[in-house]
Amino acid sequence: PLWVVGSELAEAAAATRLGATGAQVIRVPPANASELDLPAVLHALAGKGITRLMVEGGSRVASSFVAADLVDEIWLFRGTEAVGSGGVDALDALPLSKITQSQAYKVHASETFDKDTLTIYERA
Template sequence: MPVTLKLATSLDGRIATASGESRWITGEAAREAVHRLRAEHDAVVVGIETALADDPELTVRLAGYSGPQPARVVLDSRQRLSPDSRLVKTARDVRTCVVATREPDPVLVAAGVRVLRVAAARANHPDLRDVVAALAGEGLTRLFVEGGGQVAASFLGGGLVDAIEWFRAPILLGAEGRPAVGPLAIAALAQARHFRRVETREVGDDLWERYARI
């Protein structure tokens, strides 16, 4: 199953300031490109921290777009997603899945959310290989992973990322900013994940770099 990781960062690889401010690091042209990429995938995947902090819609919002919406998938072991969130409120309009490690919350189910239970890995986080298998069982075979840093690190650390779509804004946030990729527990360069740059283009003031796994 192809898994694409999207990163939208500062030049120094930060996705937010230390306080969590992140809207908007990249410009309008880059955000439009992200919407086009969403339209090419079956599902958009985020972690629960991103869902709680941003209350996103995770839909394709392009002028004149009338194609299918990708499913929205939240990695949410303890099912903390609020019934008042945009994702839950629109779950009957756009397919919405929560991936958990416990029995489905009846409140989410009643709102139209599809709760998928998978095995727990470390720190009770969902086992990502089980997540990918569960989503494939739902017919979702092209995944677009949008964040945040810990989710990106988990997919990368598990060797599950096939491509990276990296949007880089011409700003610097410094070491106190929040990193796009969390800890990978890499002790030597030989352990690093390797990717090949396949394309670079300008989108407005930002740079769009595309990578494929080697």
């Protein structure tokens, strides 16, 4: 199934069009004008039987989940080369030290792939 989570304030016609294509639209309260209430999203998904969720939605979505303290495990890939001036920070406006130097997370595993490193952090 395809589930699309959107704001209760989103245009009803858009939800209807998505529903017509077979998607199930789940509407939740907004946290503000541009973000969903993440605990409400997780609660709605739990109501559908989802007990584990992998979030890979880009830096803004990732930082939202980290800032809301809703992350239990983080897989962080890092290369040796610095990202250029047009690059996107991994956690939008949050520094990576929010994870790497936090008391909330501990390193669970680390592995090197050629020049890149994967570090897996778990909630302490």
